[in-house]
Amino acid sequence: MIDSLPLVLIVEDSQSLAEIYSYTLRDEQARVVQAATLSAARAVVAADPPAVVLLDLRLPDGDGADLLKEIKHADPDAAVIVITAHGSINGAVDAIRGGAEDFLVKPFATQRLLTTVRNSLERHRLSRLVRILSPTGAGEGFEGFVGTDASMQAVYRIVEQAAASTATVFITGESGTGKEVCAEAIHRRSGRAAGPFVAINCGAFPRDLIESEIFGHTRGAFTGATANREGAASRAHRGTLFLDEICDMDLTLQTRLLRFLQTGVVQKVGSDRPEQVDVRFVCATNRDPMEEVRAGRFREDLYYRLHVLPIHLPPLRHRGDDAVIIGRHLLRRFAAEEGKRFQGFTAEAEALLASYPWPGNVRQLQNVVRNITVLHDGDRVGIEMLGPVLDLAQGRRTDDRMDDSEDEIRPLDDLEREAIERAITLCDGNMTRAAQRLGISVKTIYRKRAAWSGPTAA
Numbered sequence: 001m002i003d004s005l006p007l008v009l010i011v012e013d014s015q016s017l018a019e020i021y022s023y024t025l026r027d028e029q030a031r032v033v034q035a036a037t038l039s040a041a042r043a044v045v046a047a048d049p050p051a052v053v054l055l056d057l058r059l060p061d062g063d064g065a066d067l068l069k070e071i072k073h074a075d076p077d078a079a080v081i082v083i084t085a086h087g088s089i090n091g092a093v094d095a096i097r098g099g100a101e102d103f104l105v106k107p108f109a110t111q112r113l114l115t116t117v118r119n120s121l122e123r124h125r126l127s128r129l130v131r132i133l134s135p136t137g138a139g140e141g142f143e144g145f146v147g148t149d150a151s152m153q154a155v156y157r158i159v160e161q162a163a164a165s166t167a168t169v170f171i172t173g174e175s176g177t178g179k180e181v182c183a184e185a186i187h188r189r190s191g192r193a194a195g196p197f198v199a200i201n202c203g204a205f206p207r208d209l210i211e212s213e214i215f216g217h218t219r220g221a222f223t224g225a226t227a228n229r230e231g232a233a234s235r236a237h238r239g240t241l242f243l244d245e246i247c248d249m250d251l252t253l254q255t256r257l258l259r260f261l262q263t264g265v266v267q268k269v270g271s272d273r274p275e276q277v278d279v280r281f282v283c284a285t286n287r288d289p290m291e292e293v294r295a296g297r298f299r300e301d302l303y304y305r306l307h308v309l310p311i312h313l314p315p316l317r318h319r320g321d322d323a324v325i326i327g328r329h330l331l332r333r334f335a336a337e338e339g340k341r342f343q344g345f346t347a348e349a350e351a352l353l354a355s356y357p358w359p360g361n362v363r364q365l366q367n368v369v370r371n372i373t374v375l376h377d378g379d380r381v382g383i384e385m386l387g388p389v390l391d392l393a394q395g396r397r398t399d400d401r402m403d404d405s406e407d408e409i410r411p412l413d414d415l416e417r418e419a420i421e422r423a424i425t426l427c428d429g430n431m432t433r434a435a436q437r438l439g440i441s442v443k444t445i446y447r448k449r450a451a452w453s454g455p456t457a458a
Helices: 015-024 038-047 064-074 088-095 112-134 150-163 179-189 207-215 249-262 289-294 300-306 322-339 349-356 359-375 381-396 412-426 431-438 442-456
Strands: 007-011 033-034 052-056 079-084 102-105 169-172 196-202 239-244 279-285 311-312
Touching: 007 015, 007 038, 015 033, 015 112, 015 349, 033 038, 033 279, 033 412, 038 064, 038 431, 052 064, 052 112, 064 088, 079 088, 088 102, 102 239, 112 150, 112 431, 150 179, 150 311, 169 289, 179 196, 179 239, 179 279, 196 207, 207 279, 249 289, 249 300, 289 442, 300 412, 322 359, 359 381, 412 431, 412 442
Parallel strands: 007 033, 007 052, 052 079, 079 102, 169 279, 169 311, 196 239, 239 279
Antiparallel strands: none
């Protein structure tokens, strides 16, 4: 149905330009409506909330910035793209600070308009999906995850699709990114949610015990086996079996696992009686599985048997503002648990949360916030509480010198600025593409450039 297509509203007082924009978007999966005045645009927004708005700031009957505020207040998911002339770039930067997604400077290339609108339509669709799927309705989480970055919204969508299937899921990601949370989300959203979810960390058990942990054993099967024991595969019958750190599994056991995947039959260690079980497999690793295959540490046939529905969890440093969102969520939770008064972070502390690389990902952030909540109290977590914990976590010591001279140490802000400006240059000035390559949001680029260059930043 055509009414189900998202709406793109073009707010432009020049009829010829509005027609050009509409013609450029003619093949997109969207409805395109034009409005030449502020009042006409308000009428469209009230009757049919748009997904994307192309907004000229200078309108005959008012300031487009007022409409931006109204749209973002009514629908935070709506993507507003400001259209401006060279002489009004300051206003566009202010609009970015006010919630605009991007801005286009006249005259701009057709492909630039297409790319920006397509990206905005996709982000809007994913944002709406997250709000629908979020158990709190707040749009900041999904089935145990917290975060609104586009990379995580894509993960939420894949989890929802994977849950409806019975195919094996292979989750990859650095340590601390939430691979078990992802596996549990798939289980809870699946038709097996009423069954058991059984997790086994293949790297947590000695080589001679992991087989028993997965398949079980009979009394007397080996020294210490004083009773019959059900393995994880049997306990997960009619549910989900999650094998974490699958690449740590011994090659001999990989052969048994492959046979289990092919037949659905398990046999306890020390038993000659086969047992049929019905499980859905989800596995995970923090390594590159193909590299493990090439190195001969992981069976290629097992890899292809498991690698049916891949999900990659991005590291926290590539998730835009999610570190701040997760930090706030954890602080509220831990403050309630510990009976502390914390209501949030100071602006300086949130800036540190956003810029810190988080090598331990969400798990490290959780430990840091827990540490602060236990050891401190107050209305706000300040940088004086947060900074020392992160310095310790990073292993910084004043007497550890990696360089020949302190003069070779450069400020982190300078390095960050060089990286961002270089990315913009390599992407031919396309801010959206540069942000995607850097793993940050385009709003972050605009915000930082404005801070570096003052109100005249382009």
